[in-house]
Amino acid sequence: MRERARASVDALEHLVGGLGTAVMAIAALFWLLAVLVLCLGGVGLLLVPGTLRIVRSVADRERGRLSRWGPDVLAPAPVPDRAMIALRDPAVRRELAWLPIHATFGFAVGLFGLGLPLTAVQMMTFPLWYTLVPPDGAPGLVWWNIDGLPDAIVVALTGVLWLALLVLGGRWLARVQAWPGRRLLSPAPGTDLTLRVAQLTATRAAALDAHAAELRRIERSLHDGTQNRLVAVTVLLGAARRALARDPAAGAEMLDRAQQAAEQALAELRTVVRGILPPVLDDRGLAGALDGLVAGCALPCRLDVHLPARCAVSVEATAYFVVAEALTNAVKHSGATSVTVSVRAEQGRLRLTVGDDGRGGADETGGSGLAGIRRRVEAYDGRFTLTSPPGGPTTMDVELPCGS
Structure with missing residues (x-):
């Protein structure tokens, strides 16, 4: 039950995020239509490249949202500066096809998903405040008159059904809302994956940098700590060997110090090893x-x-x-x-x-x-x-x- 509730909250977050990008898509769609009208007089032609970049910006926001909740949706190459070249770009055409779908269908699904919990709470709490509204003022889709507490309880039970719909169908609604974006904003089959190669190249460079930084950290730890301890052990053992013949007490003291230095070196070496891969992960x-x-x-x-x-x-x-x-x-x-x-x-x-x-x-x-x-x-x-x-x-x- 706890996992189901968590999944419902996650689905609601998806739907609200999609509603946010749908509002942006509506604004971009109105601007696009305005530019098309201006193009009839020739004035809007100068605004086409900038308008396509606005559409790209909204589409990239949706790509980022979809990537956070599932497989990455890669962004295409930048929009060309010349209008005719940009309009021949398959990625631009797919974004123009996605924009009205998300502005209408995506907005409606997101609004419906957001309304589910609000309607459920309103209807489930209706028995607490039904006396404050007229008989025909029940919330939600209730069409019957409320004559008393029994009718108000029926409304509350209807709210439970709305909540159950969110719990059982929230993730499905989120997937339905995301489907046009995943279908149209993803790279087309056979698309040149140069951007992905560049991304993986950057990732590989980051991996090499991280590896080099880790090696430097280990080298510093060994050089500044363990190596100094081992050098001290060697010096103390040499001094103890020379002192044993003429001053056994001093030699024994040096051996004790050498043993302490060796133990400290072992502890520091163990710390370095744990920093490479903590044994507790295996255990x-x-x-x-x-x-x-x-x-x-x-x-x-x-x-x-x-x-x-x-x-x-x-x-x-x-x-x-x-x-x-x-x-x-x-x-x-x-x-x-x-x-x-x-x-x-x-x-x-x-x-x-x-x-x-x-x-x-x-x-x-x-x-x-x-x-x-x-x-x-x-x-x-x-x-x-x-x-x-x-x-x-x-x-x-x-x-x-x-x-x-």
Whole structure:
């Protein structure tokens, strides 16, 4: 039941998002029609390229919305500057076909989806205020007169049916609303995938940068910590060997110091190894590893994990380090009083959200480790989104492909 409710809220969010892009599509459609009228007099021809770019902007917003809730919808090449060349572009034609469909059908589906919970709440609470309205003033689709409390309870039961419709059919409505966009805004079959190649090239470069940065971190850890400890052990052992013959007590003291230095070097080496791939991931899985991570957080932290199956080891390690870095940032920089961590596996994607109630204003260029998180996520063809307005709160959303 809890999963069903969560899916209903998710579907409602999809529908409301689609309603927002549909409103933008309506505005763009009216402007397009106005330009077509001006073209009859020849004046509107100069406005065609800019109008097509407006349509492209609205279509890109819809592509971004669809990509957040499912497989990526790639954007095509920029709209050509010359009107005739732009109108011959298959991507532009598909966007022009999508625009009126989404402005009408998408708007109607989104409005209906938004109205479902509002109507359900209004009708379910009707017995509480039915005496304040005339007999023919019942909400929703109620056509009969309300003569008393029994009739008002019937209206409330009708509201339960509306709520059930949202719970059972919300995801279907969201898919129906998204279908024209996925059909018309996706690259046509056989389309040159140069943009995808460029995206993968950038992702590969980010992966190499992240790998190089990780190697530098490991090298610094070994050079600055473990290597110095081992050099100290070697020096102390040499001094102890020379001192044993003439001063056994001093030699024994040096051996004790050498043993302590060796133990410290071993501990630092173990820390470096854990930083490469925490053993707790193998022992307890991602859920158990995150549970131990938030338990050691200096701030009160609420963890919500739903992982029906294990993800790839590299993906789990990335998710673990993202949460660890995010919690460290929250403790050091946010001034927050609490943190929430949510991890879910849905539709082949690992979705991770870390939020805090701090002062906000987080900046990737501020040296807080956020840029490193982005590089690590994008190296796995994932998505990183940071929302941190001044005054807070701060929310970090991460999506990773959950392959096995």
